[in-house]
Amino acid sequence: MTAPTATPTIDRAAKEAIGWEALLRGGDATAAEREQFEVWRRSDGSNEAAWARLQERLVRLRGLQGGSGNAIRRALDQPNPGKRRLLKAGASVAGLVLAGIATRRIVSTFSLDADFHNPAKVPETLALSGGLPPVTLGASARVYTEGRGAGDIYLASGQIATDGGAAKMTPLSITSRDGLVLSNGARLSVDVLPAHTVVAVQGGDAILSARQGARVHIADGTAWSMTARRVAQMPETSADIFSWTEGKLVVLNRGVPDVVATLGRYFHGYISFPQVALERRVSGVFPLNDPHAALQQLAEGLGLSVTIYGNVLAVATAV
Structure with a gap:
């Protein structure tokens, strides 16, 4: 048990780039949203630069997919003089925390001063x-x-x-x-x-x-x-609810956002599901001690596939 440490922030363009990545990969972006994305890229040189740097990092992460958390961290921490690190929002005692991400749903309160x-x-x-x-x-x-x-x-x-x-x-x-x-x-x-x-x-x-x-x-x-x-x-x-103390999440006709939020505590990265999936309800038993398997199970139950980059990013898309 520990008191949390302060988490540094990432810049506006980096946040927005990650948000666009999650939206475009989510499979529910409209033609108007794709046009807005192109306008965003062209409107400011820092936006284009942030997008390019993010894609460079994601290419590196795709090569490490399935690798260890330490390998992912090394990829994220690779020196890049004169540039902000885009994906690493800060490291807590638990490890890498991807935070401050702007998309349709924004991670809000961290209660960093909790006892x-x-x-x-x-x-x-x-x-x-x-x-x-x-x-x-x-x-x-x-x-x-x-x-x-x-x-x-x-x-x-x-x-x-x-x-x-x-x-x-x-x-x-x-x-x-x-x-x-x-x-x-x-x-x-x-x-x-x-x-x-x-x-x-x-x-x-x-x-x-x-x-x-x-x-x-x-x-x-x-x-x-x-x-x-x-x-x-x-x-x-x-008894269903208390199953979390035994490493299981049991839900009956529960909204998908509840399941995603719970799995996010164990995944410790950013999870993106299409908006249409977030409006659905599910039932099932999900393993909290294996969040990758749980995310795969959730995605498959919704007719989606999920791409997972280590313990950093999980993006569900239509099959």
């Missing part, structure tokens, strides 16, 4: 004070505890699970941007995703309070979706 951060691909245990049970942090989870009340955790991103246990322990509250989860002894899984917060409860019950909406009592064994305005039960059981 605790799990940069690994395997769950880590965080001991809490005040007689509370340990909390398991999933990949890329970021939480705040300092300056908050006893038993109060703010989950900024990723997944956490509590162990539950003694009925007389201090009530535990877990807050996300969407609302509050409150329980006294039940085991909880809380997952902050781009569109909602997913909550599962085992061995007891809990209260969900949406930030601007409903307050719902949830029963043992159930799974719920919470946004700022609403709370709704999900088709998965709590």
Whole structure:
């Protein structure tokens, strides 16, 4: 467990070049968008230069496809005097993080000042004070505890699970941007995703309070979706949701963006799926300990193929 370090940014032209690469490879670019791309390239010499440098790097990565992460990093780090490195946005203790990418969906908040951060691909245990049970942090989870009340955790991103246990322990509250989860002894899984917060409860019950909406009592064994305005039960059981602690992602009729966001925590690179695929729903069991295989499985289930460049970039396209 470690506190994150600052991540340097890449310049505007580099961000836009990567965004255009993802869009054009995604297979859903319209004729108008392709024309806009050509206008972008011709409008500024720095744009053309950024595009050329990106293609040069991708050619090098294609030659390394299937190679080790260290080989990919060496390719990205190859000296290029007088030029910015385009794809390497920064290295955390977990390794290469491709960030700051502009496309239809922009990676937003990194919560770099979180009190605790799990940069690994395997769950880590965080001991809490005040007689509370340990909390398991999933990949890329970021939480705040300092300056908050006893038993109060703010989950900024990723997944956490509590162990539950003694009925007389201090009530535990877990807050996300969407609302509050409150329980006294039940085991909880809380997952902050781009569109909602997913909550599962085992061995007891809990209260969900949406930030601007409903307050719902949830029963043992159930799974719920919470946004700022609403709370709704999900088709998965709590056992399905807790499978992430065992290295599996189990989803039933789940939106593809949920699956892509979750796999992204383990892939630690940039993932691009066509917009039409992101509007679909899927069911399945995906291996979190093998994100490449999981991405292949997701793409095939959607009738797509996916090209993966090490642990840096994955682009799904129509077959």
